[in-house]
Amino acid sequence: MFPSLLLVLLIGAVAWAGASAGCAALFGVALPYAALAVFIAGMIWRITYWAKSPVPFCIPTTGGQEYSLDFIKQNKIDCPSTSGGVFVRMLLEILLFRSLFRNTSADVLENSPTGPRSIYYSSKWLWVFALWFHYCFLLIFIRHFRFFMEPVPSCITFIESIDGIMQIGAPRLFLTGVWILVALCFLLGRRVFNERLRYLSLFNDYFPLWLLIGIVGTGICLRYFDKTEIALVKIFIMGLAHFSPAPTTNINAMFFVHITLVSTLLFYFPFSKLTHMAGIFFSPTRNMSTNSRMTRHINPWNPPKQYFTYAEYEDTYRDAMAEAGLPLEKQPDKAAG
Amino acid sequence: MAKLPTPEMLIAGRPAFPDQGWLDVKPEFTPGSFCYPAKKDTMELLHMPHPHEWDPAAEDWNLPENWEQILCDAFAERLEKHRSLKLFMDICVRCGACADKCHFFLGTNDPKNMPVLRAELLRSLYRRDHTMLGKLLGRTVGARGWDKDVVKELFYYAYQCTECRRCSLFCPYGIDTAEITMIVRELLHEVGLGTHWIMDPVKNCSFTGNHLGIQPHSFVEIVEMLADDCETVTGIRPKTPFNKKNAEILFITPSGDVFADPGIYTFMGYLMLFHELDLDYTLSTYASEGGNFGSFTSFNMAKKLNAKMYAEAERLNVKWILGGECGHMWRVLNQYMDTYNGPTPANMIQPVSPVTGTKFRNAASTKMVHIAEFTADLIYHNKLNLDPGRNDHIITTFHDSCNPARGMGLLDEPRYVLKAVCNNFVEMPENTIREQTFCCGAGSGLNTEEIMELRMRAGMPRGNALRYVQQKFNVNHMACICAIDRATLTPLAGYWAPGVTVSGLHELVANALVMKGEDKRVMDLRQEDLPNVDADEPTDSEENASDARGEDQ
Numbered sequence: 043m044f045p046s047l048l049l050v051l052l053i054g055a056v057a058w059a060g061a062s063a064g065c066a067a068l069f070g071v072a073l074p075y076a077a078l079a080v081f082i083a084g085m086i087w088r089i090t091y092w093a094k095s096p097v098p099f100c101i102p103t104t105g106g107q108e109y110s111l112d113f114i115k116q117n118k119i120d121c122p123s124t125s126g127g128v129f130v131r132m133l134l135e136i137l138l139f140r141s142l143f144r145n146t147s148a149d150v151l152e153n154s155p156t157g158p159r160s161i162y163y164s165s166k167w168l169w170v171f172a173l174w175f176h177y178c179f180l181l182i183f184i185r186h187f188r189f190f191m192e193p194v195p196s197c198i199t200f201i202e203s204i205d206g207i208m209q210i211g212a213p214r215l216f217l218t219g220v221w222i223l224v225a226l227c228f229l230l231g232r233r234v235f236n237e238r239l240r241y242l243s244l245f246n247d248y249f250p251l252w253l254l255i256g257i258v259g260t261g262i263c264l265r266y267f268d269k270t271e272i273a274l275v276k277i278f279i280m281g282l283a284h285f286s287p288a289p290t291t292n293i294n295a296m297f298f299v300h301i302t303l304v305s306t307l308l309f310y311f312p313f314s315k316l317t318h319m320a321g322i323f324f325s326p327t328r329n330m331s332t333n334s335r336m337t338r339h340i341n342p343w344n345p346p347k348q349y350f351t352y353a354e355y356e357d358t359y360r361d362a363m364a365e366a367g368l369p370l371e372k373q374p375d376k377a378a379g
Numbered sequence: 380m381a382k383l384p385t386p387e388m389l390i391a392g393r394p395a396f397p398d399q400g401w402l403d404v405k406p407e408f409t410p411g412s413f414c415y416p417a418k419k420d421t422m423e424l425l426h427m428p429h430p431h432e433w434d435p436a437a438e439d440w441n442l443p444e445n446w447e448q449i450l451c452d453a454f455a456e457r458l459e460k461h462r463s464l465k466l467f468m469d470i471c472v473r474c475g476a477c478a479d480k481c482h483f484f485l486g487t488n489d490p491k492n493m494p495v496l497r498a499e500l501l502r503s504l505y506r507r508d509h510t511m512l513g514k515l516l517g518r519t520v521g522a523r524g525w526d527k528d529v530v531k532e533l534f535y536y537a538y539q540c541t542e543c544r545r546c547s548l549f550c551p552y553g554i555d556t557a558e559i560t561m562i563v564r565e566l567l568h569e570v571g572l573g574t575h576w577i578m579d580p581v582k583n584c585s586f587t588g589n590h591l592g593i594q595p596h597s598f599v600e601i602v603e604m605l606a607d608d609c610e611t612v613t614g615i616r617p618k619t620p621f622n623k624k625n626a627e628i629l630f631i632t633p634s635g636d637v638f639a640d641p642g643i644y645t646f647m648g649y650l651m652l653f654h655e656l657d658l659d660y661t662l663s664t665y666a667s668e669g670g671n672f673g674s675f676t677s678f679n680m681a682k683k684l685n686a687k688m689y690a691e692a693e694r695l696n697v698k699w700i701l702g703g704e705c706g707h708m709w710r711v712l713n714q715y716m717d718t719y720n721g722p723t724p725a726n727m728i729q730p731v732s733p734v735t736g737t738k739f740r741n742a743a744s745t746k747m748v749h750i751a752e753f754t755a756d757l758i759y760h761n762k763l764n765l766d767p768g769r770n771d772h773i774i775t776t777f778h779d780s781c782n783p784a785r786g787m788g789l790l791d792e793p794r795y796v797l798k799a800v801c802n803n804f805v806e807m808p809e810n811t812i813r814e815q816t817f818c819c820g821a822g823s824g825l826n827t828e829e830i831m832e833l834r835m836r837a838g839m840p841r842g843n844a845l846r847y848v849q850q851k852f853n854v855n856h857m858a859c860i861c862a863i864d865r866a867t868l869t870p871l872a873g874y875w876a877p878g879v880t881v882s883g884l885h886e887l888v889a890n891a892l893v894m895k896g897e898d899k900r901v902m903d904l905r906q907e908d909l910p911n912v913d914a915d916e917p918t919d920s921e922e923n924a925s926d927a928r929g930e931d932q
Contacts, residue, residue, distance in 0.1 A: 045519070092462055093462075094459075095459055095460065095461060095462040096460070096462060098460060101463065101714055103786075104788035104814065105785070106790070107790045108741065109741050110752055110789075110792060111737065111752060111756055114755070135551070135553075141476075141548065141551050142549070144548065145476050146480075146549075148485055148840070150393075152387070152390050152391050156846075156850060157386055157387060158386055158843070159843055160839060160840050162808070162810035162811075168474065168475075172474070172551075232475075237396060238396075238479070238493060239473075239478075241496075242473055242490065242495055242496050242499070243473060244473070244520060245519050245520050245521070246512070247472070247473050315469070317470055318471075318552055321466050322551075325466060325554075326463050326466075327463070327558075328552075335742045335743070335744060336742070338717045341718045343460055347682070348683060349585075352665050352690060355588065355665050359587075359594055365596055366595060366596035366599045367599075369621075
């Protein structure tokens with residue numbers, strides 16, 4: 043956990059120092075361009091890499107009753123036999139994390155009066171915070187388009203007004219900024235405090251969390267504390283978006299820390315577990331129809347059939363089979379001759 | 380087999396998580412923690428790569444000289460062949476939702492039995508050879524290279540996973556540990572590592588058609604004996620058609636049902652049901668194994684064993700195939716068979732029930748119907764004369780086998796049948812049934828004696844759920860639709876919920892089935908006296924049966 047935190051702090055410090063020392067253009071212009079290029083190319087490469095391997099077998103996980111007899115009610119979402127059903131299943135999976143919603147927590151009581159017992163609790167916190175995090179992230183992402191667009195589309199202004207509906211402070215507090223921090227702290231906290239999670243978590247798990255906390259933290263700083271000149275930032279970003287970068291003068295160093303951390307996220311994304319964003323669309327246990335008995339699924343590398351044939355079998359056991367009165371293709375005497 | 384500790388000791392004896400990180404902990408091969416290795420001559424006979432003598436408990440596993448190259452190449456090849464593998468290696472976020480879904484983890488508290496870490500064993504190798512970060516940063520990002528201890532670790536944990544897919548149900552990305560375990564087992568086979576309990580049946584199924592290697596004439600004899608037993612119970616000797624050409628239906632069931640108690644009673648149930656329906660069917664001595672131990676070995680071995688079904692259907696010129704109660708057999712039939720060995724021979728047609736005329740549209744391509752679907756349809760159309768009162772002495776629950784549940788979605792058909800033949804049916808707790816069902820703890824080729832303690836640990840969640848309904852609702856019976864279950868749940872029930880008997884669905888069907896012209900039933904298929912039946916009283920089962928049928932309408 044700490045090495046990843048240190049790394050994020052180090053990246054931030056380098057960006058701060060660099061921007062303060064007059065290299066703001068490096069962190070504010072060159073880096074984001076490079077990051078975006080790597081992100082786009084990296085994701086295309088990653089998706090191509092997956093797509094190059096075939097799906098040899100039809101292996102959906104069936105999460106409910108199959109399509110069967112007329113009087114048996116099919117679960118058309120969790121065991122979809124049509125592409126419409128698969129579409130709904132995937133939609134619910136992607137938009138609502140349906141599988142995670144099923145989550146339970148199992149415990150084994152060693153000393154219950156009736157002997158050792160396993161018990162299962164409903165456990166929706168991971169689902170709640172995971173969903174919370176992702177939607178806050180999405181809203182924040184959309185909100186940021188106000189920096190890239192002139193005039194600002196009304197839908198973005200609308201999202202902002204909803205996000206700031208509590209009307210706390212000036213500038214108005216965006217709820218998503220707070221909630222995403224809460225969600226990130228939960229996701230980090232369970233890795234630290236849950237024994238199982240702590241044991242299996244790697245640098246690769248903590249790093250994106252710290253990185254996101256860093257991004258959100260610097261973003262909040264820029265809006266509420268180390269207030270940056272928003273008009274300058276908008277001109278600067280519009281410049282980036284139109285490939286004619288504006289000068290970086292008078293923009294806080296913190297802004298370049300923010301940009302650098304976002305760039306780091308983009309660099310890191312295609313080479314990490316964060317590719318689950320695209321991967322979920324490809325998951326064969328979810329995106330396939332459970333129609334494997336109705337429609338033949340083709341395996342492009344299906345090897346030729348090789349098996350112990352009936353003829354070989356009868357050759358091996360002919361006498362015994364004849365004695366047992368089993369019908370034969372060739373009678374023993376004929377076979378001998 | 381060593382004596383088992385009591386359930387209390389077993390659970391209290393689960394060790395805490397190790398202090399060291401998982402990359403530093405090595406598995407200990409103590410007796411009872413591993414399955415016996417496959418024999419060299421078995422592997423040779425099957426043309427498996429690099430057959431050799433080895434012992435899991437020994438320091439040196441006698442791997443072939445260039446084992447590392449073989450494994451690296453084999454892994455790279457699997458990545459090219461399976462998108463699922465690439466994806467499952469890349470996108471796991473280690474959220475841990477799968478961790479406590481695994482029966483092996485709950486029973487052993489071994490962190491590497493958390494599905495996420497079991498997959499990390501392979502993922503760590505993937506990172507070093509196939510990801511940029513892994514190449515650059517090595518262990519910091521959980522990457523490691525192959526060494527002989529890693530091979531041992533993969534073997535240890537690939538055979539502590541029953542490929543039940545429970546974790547995949549809860550995974551937000553649908554990562555399927557079964558898929559990973561299957562591929563790890565394939566990799567291990569590339570360097571000659573397999574287990575006796577899987578490879579011996581594979582050999583037998585391959586060359587004699589059933590997993591014990593019973594030769595055709597003996598197979599016939601055993602079935603005839605079971606038919607004799609049916610006659611003892613009912614006074615009617617069911618037909619036993621073998622290798623009959625031009626029959627309408629070829630019936631294939633796991634051969635365990637022919638040899639092993641209590642599966643034999645389920646087999647007797649099939650014989651009686653088909654006789655009563657006067658079904659135009661045949662058994663085959665050549666394709667006499669529905670179960671597919673090849674599917675615990677490699678995709679290609681599964682294909683090889685499965686190929687006999689369509690080959691025999693073609694030779695016998697049958698119209699369609701009816702499949703008996705079996706778990707992994709149906710995983711293969713439902714999700715792999717048509718891909719492996721289809722398209723079906725030209726003589727086969729979309730299955731139609733000859734009794735009810737129902738078209739099984741869900742089997743239009745494989746042309747293979749599950750017996751629970753077949754029987755549920757019969758009952759729905761009121762074609763069976765049933766007296767569920769004969770099963771009144773049992774209060775039954777139903778165990779969903781992992782494969783039909785999560786690899787097929789066969790959930791309500793067996794329940795429909797069970798409720799029609801038993802008046803007393805109780806579900807186990809909802810987190811342990813249907814798509815959330817827990818494995819018997821010994822599927823995927825782990826139902827071997829030498830790991831009995833491990834099996835009881837892995838069977839703990841199932842055993843507990845069973846004991847719960849036993850204590851609360853006096854459940855004394857568990858029905859299931861899997862031959863491996865029938866073999867493994869019996870000791871499991873004996874350990875976790877003593878007093879509960881285990882049977883297949885069609886044993887109960889046959890017990891309730893009123894056959895035309897049968898003697899009055901005074902005993903069940905196990906030839907145990909039926910309580911509440913006075914042998915001297917005239918039968919009134921016909922009346923009861925029509926009443927019972929009336930309720931279904």
